[in-house]
Amino acid sequence: MDWNGWPKRFIRNASMRRLGSGRVLAAAAGIWAAVAVVSVMAGADLSGVSPEIRKEVLWNLRLPRVLLAALVGAALSTAGAVFQGLFRNPLADPFVIGVSGGAALAAVLSIVLGASATVLGLAPVAAAAFVGGLLAAGVVYRLARVRGRVPLPTLLLAGFAVGALASAFLSVLLVAASRSWSEIVLWLMGSLAHTDAWSRLRIMGPAVVLAMGLAAIYARDLNMFLLGEESARHLGVEVERAKRMLLVAGAVATAAAVAVGGIIGFVGLVVPNLARALVGPDHRDVLPVSAAAGAVLVSLADLGARCAAPPLELPIGAITALAGAPFFLWVLRRKARS
């Protein structure tokens, strides 16, 4: 049979240039491996130190740190892609349904209260952030549900409202807890410098993998959502269940990322847009490509945070915004021109 223009991998329309996601994934893997090697090598000179300390630095600080960066990047980008698809809005980001607000509030609360007990080997701040983020998402979902249905615009507004409420409480806490300011501000700006990176990886790694898997299972449903909720329903999507699953996936990925890395902005907004520009809008391609590209970019940004102005560490959130914003504008303008 003559499949002119089929399969879509070979589509080369003047207005559409799409790469196969396989090639993009392979390229991302290669680039990440290179970044990882550089990240483990880069930093203070270890030639004069004892083998034990060198092993400690390489094996327990730098290696888990670059893995953590990859995890956070993949999680935020997956969540961004899920929420952008669900809300049919390329400007949605992982923080739209209040996860970051809830996580920040809970994290700061744990700092202010001086919580010290670890949870499953996880630092109290990280555990609090994870739980707080999920709680906020749950509250938002519950608030938006009317007669068994969760209209997406309502969900979006409830997310904004809960986020605003959380940040109001946060402000009050900040004033009340001036002694812990530096710790709080550092957490809020986001950082991947942790001495317990391995235990963070052990707990949040599986959570993120599960969330990504769940999102992947519902990737086709997410495509249907892009035509509108009612159209998706007409095509046979169990809309409310799909919505619930996708929200769980996005919320878990976001909460996990925030728990281990604080609030790192812009990644979840920019990376899915980049992925769509590369491979087209099909979420079966967008989700894996976003995850891979996010892993690469956050790893790179963290390398920059560590090495741009030694011995100072720059906040990684500042790096991602610094690099992400101009790039985003460039993509926007290019798109507007075509």
Add this chain to the structure above:
Amino acid sequence: MKDALLKLESVSCAYDGPTVVEGVSLEVRAGEFVAIAGPNGSGKTTLLRAASRAMAPRSGRVLLDGRDLYEETDAKSAARRLAVVPQDAVVEFDFLALEIVLMGRYPHLGRFDAETERDREAARQAMERTDTWELRDRPITELSGGERRRVLMARALAQEAQILLLDEPTSHLDIHFQVEILRLLKNHVDAGGASVAVMHDLNLAAAFASRVVLLQEGRVTGEGPPREMLVEEKLKSVFGPHLEVRAHPDGGPLVLPRIP
């Protein structure tokens, strides 16, 4: 008489306020092309939503193949029996026309299935029948309103459902494609399918529909063959005075606007 494929039993619908559809009963059988006509705000689209598993009626029942559409039919099996062509779809992401049409295969695919040759073939045929195959690798965002409309029509055909529900299938279309789309529906019906279409153009309804349902303020005020429904007295009581009905040269009714 054949069993009804789709049956509405005194269906009433309301959004948050007053009822928009009030006690509507309707049966659709294989081989029938039912046109729903009525003034703006008479509940046509709401009726279509109730019949398409998008909005549960406040009272009454909708039966698909004798089973309750909301209580006893899951989304996927409903979508294999019943395809909907919406008035328009706003698509923010630049899917290609072919990808949009392939989405019509969703109800035929398991969660982990990839589209097969069979699905691609169904999509291709649907696009050829709606004259959109040439548009297949154009992004949906770049198509004109009429082209997008035909792609949505192709998506519904790719679903291979026996029942087609359409909300103003000819809006945004030029006169050539208005006739083409309605001919397509006619063929679908002649091949054993059924169509229910909300229609504003009464003359096209007269030419193609086997039955016209007049809707006024959410109630059915008349139902029957176009010849019996599209008469001046009836239409004026539904639509007001600015119209007149003449005899079409082909024999049927011809509804014209009357400028006072």
